[in-house]
Amino acid sequence: MNDVTVFGIKACWKWVVVIAIFWTFHLLVSDRLNPYIFDIIIYAGINIILAVSLNLVNGFTGQFSMGHAGFMSIGGYLSAYLTMLVFNLFPGIDTQSIYGTLFFLSALFCGGLGAAVSGYLVGLPSLRLKGDYLAIITLGFGEIIRVIILNIETIGGARGLPGIPALSHFGWVYTFVVLSIFTVWRLMQSPHGRAFLSVREDEVAAEAMGVNTTKTKVRAFALGAFFAGIAGGLFAHYLLYLNPQGFDFNKSFEIIIMVVLGGMGSISGSVIAAVFLTAIREALRELQQFTQIDFRMVIYSLMLIILMLTRPNGLFGTKEIFHFIPLRRRSLHDVKA
């Protein structure tokens, strides 16, 4: 991240504008919108963060992590525990005040950091493994994290953690959506990002070119875990309740489906898939009221199989959405390194 262009003013202004637009939307419209649809938009945002961060590992670096829900739960529990601690110690602080917001943001950051550290610890030994083995080992780590949380009484154990202060809202969720997309996007244009891609394309060749493949993989892993942790924190302060059962491997599968559907290595693909799958889940709820049977998971799994058989690279493959729009200058960026 020491690359000058990453923090260069020129590169950032568009993104700042997007964040500003989201905040304006938040301040003006959010109270008037249908709360249920608004909820879907919030969860879509959280899913975008999860999908984009997992894409960094599964798509750009070509690894296969199946434990993303575990990192999400670490971030969620850690930040929720911190905010609950702070607001119980100082009951005078208004959650909406500037101090409340600052506490919330630092708790989120701590949650993300905790997830990143565990991602680092998980990644360090296990990323020497490849493909299927890595997949199953990350799944194992996700489960171990869940079992550990089940056993910690101070955060509720199996009974869950209720009473989390309501701190996250549209503005913050979408700020972090933009931040996560921005980070991954800019990273992929930096030399570090190229190292990630080289690991995906050919590990042996990358090693021969002087890329430290293990280090690169661990970096991708830790960064992905960081944003998963942030997403977990946002989720916790929106749902106001956490339960370890919500972070089992089915949750990890859900995120994987988003990444695979959108295309492994396509940021816009992940974004669209996350939004689409969050929305379709609710649309299928309508169907369920007529049929009285829940087809959702059957449809999800069939979709996954059919997608692999017919379009194994997902909707967008490694391309971004604007690659399909002829008006834009293609030379801006070519993801396929």
Place this chain on the structure above:
Amino acid sequence: MLEFTQHIINGLSLGSIYALIALGYTMVFGILQLINFAHGDVFMLGAFIGMYSSRYFALDRNPSLGSLFIALGCAMIGCAAIGFCIEKLAYRPLRKSPRINILITAVGVSLFLEFSGQLLFGADPKFFPEIYKPSVNWSIGELVINPLQMIVLATALILMMVLQFIIFKTRLGRAMRAVSFSHEYASLMGIATDKIISSTFMLGSALAGAAGVLVGLVYPKVEPLMGVMPGLKAFVSAVLGGIGNVTGAAVGAITLGLAEEFLVGYWASTYRDALAFGILILILIFKPTGIFGVERIEKV
């Protein structure tokens, strides 16, 4: 001492359950290098087929070894057919694709079987009819051995030997070994690789079906999600023993069964599910080939 011995007996019988499932896992992995996530769910289907066929033939009216064999036969044939379909429809078209894609498909097939199972059979647990009833428990003093579990252990060992025989002494087995060594060379040698892979799959699935019936007999409760955890644990056993190795799978399964037993019995029962994955992580880090595995050299 008594407690300790009982724990060993329990661990052996639990391990033999894992072994039954792990044998099929390791067969499929050996030939395709594919973690067949759906294996645990084929096991579940085996239990359901066993249950429905024993209800259909009213096998619980005269419980005997014969009834058990009928149910076993139905489940094995049914599961072999299911395995054939899964391989043909989901895995074969992807033979040339990257491994990740096949893995994702396997996850998809697994989820599909679980959730369509819930729609088809209902989510509530069903009682598996008692199609074979041994007269009494064997007990030596306070040590108790359930004869059913000894049947499971014996079946696991016999199946292991049968598989060993098939793999090393028959034409089919020789072809299997050739295919697992290299698909291309094997087909150049005139081996119909697709057919061999298909039959390996059917064999593995039939084993899962047999495991389903036997587990249903010992633990008479079947439900659509019953394959998830045993499937994962069987996979851990297979890796522990050296994946692709039949004897290794059985040894790994017994080791895991004993390890779980002692963790729960003497230390912390709440961490039981974490143990299998902990072992998996340690073994993959320190000896990825498992106890009996052979190092494969990665070709550039």
Place this chain on the structure above:
Amino acid sequence: MKILNLFLATAILSLSVISYSDSNEILVGEVGSLTGNEATFGTSTHNGIDLAFREVNKKGGVNGRMLKLLTLDDQGKPEEAALAVKKLITQTKVTAVLGEVASSRSLAMAPIAQRYKVTMLSPSSTNPKVTQLGDYIFRVCFIDPFQGHVMAKFALDTLKAKKVAILRDVKNDYSVGLANFFTDTFKKNGGTVLVDQSYSAGDIDFKSQLTAIRAKNPEAIFIPGYYTEVGLIARQARELGIKVPLLGGDGWDSPKLKEIGGSAIENSYFSNHYSEEDKSPQVVEFIKNYKEVYGSVPDGLAAMGYDAAKVLTLAMTRAKSLNGPDLRDSLAMTKDFAGVTGKITLDKSRNAVKSAVILKITNDGFKYQTTIHP
């Protein structure tokens, strides 16, 4: 962004096409785990609620208006339950919400019902924290501390067991809560808990835990889990030669328990809301009607769902109007409602005050032992 907007627009459209408004109907929402790991509990509860609504509608509905039940599935996940209840309240505009079975989902739903001032009535969430989340949240079941207390007292006073072992389901909030409160009361009254083992829902082999328990020679084993596992636990306990009685809570109440447990589960005791032997007309009628409609014997959760629906409709009939505060006040007035699961009175903290019965499992069904009043 264009396609993104398009997706959003289609999603929003597809969600808002169907409207349910019909002035002659009262919409009641239900959130339940119809699929997923705990589908069997959600389905039972749903059947119970459905049956109650059918009966009410057959008798002319609530003040002439028909009840319409809208059920949403949450797959047993808290976040889905939260979304579902928000949808029911803000989109479908239901009058009240029934659900959830498990406290873990109810805890995610309660803040939302409270915020929108819609009455929420849980049939069987026993975690004390559920109704503490707001004055619109009610339940018709007793809470963990009471049930734990009941079983502890029973073990000490009736069974004269001073030393017990506990085998809890570590994945299940209900089981963990019950085990904790049981331990509290039991220790306070002079008993000792020799060993506290755990399993997780979905396990099939419990012999290692049971062998460890056997080594300590307890006089009874408290297993506050669901019937889905207890049947197998009982079998394996008897196999290992453990002859002491097993004790449990209302999660045991299902005909499946006897089916899976066989003779092994006999001579065990569990606390429940009602006894099938109870010849009161509502129990007899409930069991008869349930068998007619669903072709199976109802379990405890179905009975709880049935009672929750009945209590709610009664409150609706009484209420001045069906808006939030009125319905809440009317529901809070519930007193001595003769339900299938006993006489239900809602106290100040919106929990049901009712007596528990203790049942003994015998060769021919669950036999009434004793009633313990709060």
